[in-house]
Amino acid sequence: MEPVAVVTLVGVGLAVLAIAFYLISVARALMRVTSQLNVVLSSVGTLPEKVDPAEGVLDGINTDLAAVQELLEGLLARKAGG
Numbered sequence: 001m002e003p004v005a006v007v008t009l010v011g012v013g014l015a016v017l018a019i020a021f022y023l024i025s026v027a028r029a030l031m032r033v034t035s036q037l038n039v040v041l042s043s044v045g046t047l048p049e050k051v052d053p054a055e056g057v058l059d060g061i062n063t064d065l066a067a068v069q070e071l072l073e074g075l076l077a078r079k080a081g082g
Helices: 003-045 047-081
Strands: none
Touching: 003 047
């Protein structure tokens, strides 16, 4: 076998090994991300139980914001009219 063919085969082999190493490292990183996302998803699943009591507070804030919006619209109407 000629030296050029041997060098080419060794180069191709090294390239295949490098790509395999890269793909294995990407797969490991994706596995870590997946496990962390599962932890986050399990935490998010419990949020509705914790958020339900805040509904009254949010309704109060929306009422206050509606009053502020009406006040600002009244001021704008007065400014445009006067």
